Amino acid sequence: MNRLSIFLASLAADPTADKIVPPTGVTARLTLFAAGAMAFMAVFAIAISLAAGHLAERWGDALKGVATIEIASGDTAEVERALSVLETTPGVLRPREVSEERQQALLAPWLGTDFPLEALALPRLIELREGPSFDPDGLMLRLSAEAPSARYLKPDEWQSRVASAAQRVSQLSVGLILLTGAVVAAMISLAATTALVAQAGVIETLRLIGAEDSFIARAFVRRFTLRTLGGAALGTLLAALVLLSLSRGDESLLSLLRPDWRGWLAILALPFLSGTIAFVSTRLAATRVLARLL
Amino acid sequence: MIAFDAASFDYGQGPVLQDLSMVLEPGGFYFLTGPSGSGKTTFLKLCYLELRITSGQQTFFGDDVSHLNRDEAARLRRRIGIVPQTSRFLDHLTVRDNVSLPLDVTGRRTPQHLQNVEDLISWVGLVHRADASPQELSGGEMQRAALARAVILSPEIVIADEPTGNVDQEMGGHLLALLVELNRMGRTVLVATHDLDLIRRAKAEVPARVLRLAHGRIVQAGADL
Numbered sequence: 001m002n003r004l005s006i007f008l009a010s011l012a013a014d015p016t017a018d019k020i021v022p023p024t025g026v027t028a029r030l031t032l033f034a035a036g037a038m039a040f041m042a043v044f045a046i047a048i049s050l051a052a053g054h055l056a057e058r059w060g061d062a063l064k065g066v067a068t069i070e071i072a073s074g075d076t077a078e079v080e081r082a083l084s085v086l087e088t089t090p091g092v093l094r095p096r097e098v099s100e101e102r103q104q105a106l107l108a109p110w111l112g113t114d115f116p117l118e119a120l121a122l123p124r125l126i127e128l129r130e131g132p133s134f135d136p137d138g139l140m141l142r143l144s145a146e147a148p149s150a151r152y153l154k155p156d157e158w159q160s161r162v163a164s165a166a167q168r169v170s171q172l173s174v175g176l177i178l179l180t181g182a183v184v185a186a187m188i189s190l191a192a193t194t195a196l197v198a199q200a201g202v203i204e205t206l207r208l209i210g211a212e213d214s215f216i217a218r219a220f221v222r223r224f225t226l227r228t229l230g231g232a233a234l235g236t237l238l239a240a241l242v243l244l245s246l247s248r249g250d251e252s253l254l255s256l257l258r259p260d261w262r263g264w265l266a267i268l269a270l271p272f273l274s275g276t277i278a279f280v281s282t283r284l285a286a287t288r289v290l291a292r293l294l
Numbered sequence: 295m296i297a298f299d300a301a302s303f304d305y306g307q308g309p310v311l312q313d314l315s316m317v318l319e320p321g322g323f324y325f326l327t328g329p330s331g332s333g334k335t336t337f338l339k340l341c342y343l344e345l346r347i348t349s350g351q352q353t354f355f356g357d358d359v360s361h362l363n364r365d366e367a368a369r370l371r372r373r374i375g376i377v378p379q380t381s382r383f384l385d386h387l388t389v390r391d392n393v394s395l396p397l398d399v400t401g402r403r404t405p406q407h408l409q410n411v412e413d414l415i416s417w418v419g420l421v422h423r424a425d426a427s428p429q430e431l432s433g434g435e436m437q438r439a440a441l442a443r444a445v446i447l448s449p450e451i452v453i454a455d456e457p458t459g460n461v462d463q464e465m466g467g468h469l470l471a472l473l474v475e476l477n478r479m480g481r482t483v484l485v486a487t488h489d490l491d492l493i494r495r496a497k498a499e500v501p502a503r504v505l506r507l508a509h510g511r512i513v514q515a516g517a518d519l
Binding site: 019020022023201202204205206207208209210211212213214215290 | 342344364365368369371372376378382383384385386387391395396398399400443447
């Protein structure tokens with residue numbers, strides 16, 4: 001019998017398996033709650049991971065062909081000198097300083113609209129479009145005399161920074177999902193072990209009447225798998241509703257959290273993934289405990 | 295049926311049973327007697343493989359059982375009906391479900407077998423308690439329920455550990471009658487007891503043999519009281 005058949009056989013209707021495991025109120029509620037909470041968090045981790053990808057894509061498009069001069073000192077005189085140099089440099093098109101309002105707007109998703117930007121030592125930024133005869137090395141040579149703290153940020157540097165930041169957020173989210181899976185596995189394993197040890201008398205009785213270990217393990221595996229599946233389904237449903245409510249509308253940054261079809265597919269898979277984790281964890285715990293309870 | 299040859303058992307602190315050499319013949323009725331702490335329960339547990347001998351040889355239905363793993367021992371136990379000294383039931387199930395549990399465990403839950411459950415519950419006189427929780431049963435009722443569960447798979451041998459230990463004389467007589475009936479149906483019966491009156495009453499019904507345990511040995515096998 002392959003692993004899939006074992007998994008499905010464990011979940012198939014089996015009133016016997018259901019009835020031999022005594023009802024355990026606290027463990028049942030704990031498993032349900034933990035599986036639900038973990039699924040809830042995993043849904044948001046998926047949404048954040050996908051949103052980071054969308055954000056990188058959106059910003060990447062917006063920044064295509066746009067170079068930036070960063071004036072690290074923030075000095076207004078230096079900015080003005082840099083602008084004069086840029087206006088007379090061949091290949092530089094439409095140089096203009098990024099206004100404070102625009103910086104505020106760019107940072108609003110992260111810092112909010114009321115944040116006093118003057119409290120941060122932010123660099124001043126000059127945006128420009130690159131023409132056909134644009135020579136960045138020549139430009140920097142000219143700027144070094146007039147604006148010593150100027151730094152030329154290539155268009156793809158911004159893109160790669162954004163892409164790298166998005167990738168990190170994405171990796172963090174994947175890590176969070178893996179961590180959530182590991183916590184589910186550890187928690188189910190602990191709950192199953194506790195239940196098995198607490199039911200040592202039941203196991204002894206079952207062995208007395210001829211029950212094989214696989215029969216006993218199957219009963220516990222089924223109980224914990226279905227319980228986890230139920231908890232995770234509830235957590236996923238709740239998270240999906242919250243997600244839909246948060247991401248309503250097209251303007252807010254939170255609208256990025258609205259999953260596309262791939263996202264929904266991943267979210268829908270969560271309860272089954274949790275069930276699979278519970279199946280494997282309980283099976284391992286049962287094998288270990290049954291071998292110990294000679 | 296069950297045979298020991300120079301078999302011993304210890305829990306790691308000196309031998310509890312030693313030099314056991316005996317055979318339980320098919321269709322026999324055996325009593326195992328001896329003072330408290332003489333090893334009666336340990337001997338029975340060896341018989342149904344809950345414990346394993348630490349030296350010597352033990353055969354079951356002609357086969358050496360020393361190397362059986364847990365699952366193999368469990369499957370072999372289906373040929374033995376066990377009535378433990380302290381009732382072991384699943385308290386969250388009804389008496390009926392407990393009696394039918396061996397059918398579930400062995401995958402034999404057919405309508406015919408379920409009818410056998412009802413017949414057995416009737417046979418042990420627990421029809422009115424079939425839907426009760428085991429915790430609600432008296433000592434005698436528990437023993438009768440355990441006996442019904444022990445024979446649901448039609449075992450070749452029934453092993454009972456002090457079945458009348460916690461019941462009055464009338465209930466003890468009733469339980470004995472059930473065991474005698476099983477023996478007359480061809481089952482081998484092994485009963486551990488220190489109730490000499492029970493043994494005398496049984497011997498009036500069937501040619502019972504008595505095994506006496508003392509100081510970890512069967513000192514008298516097959517002798518009449």
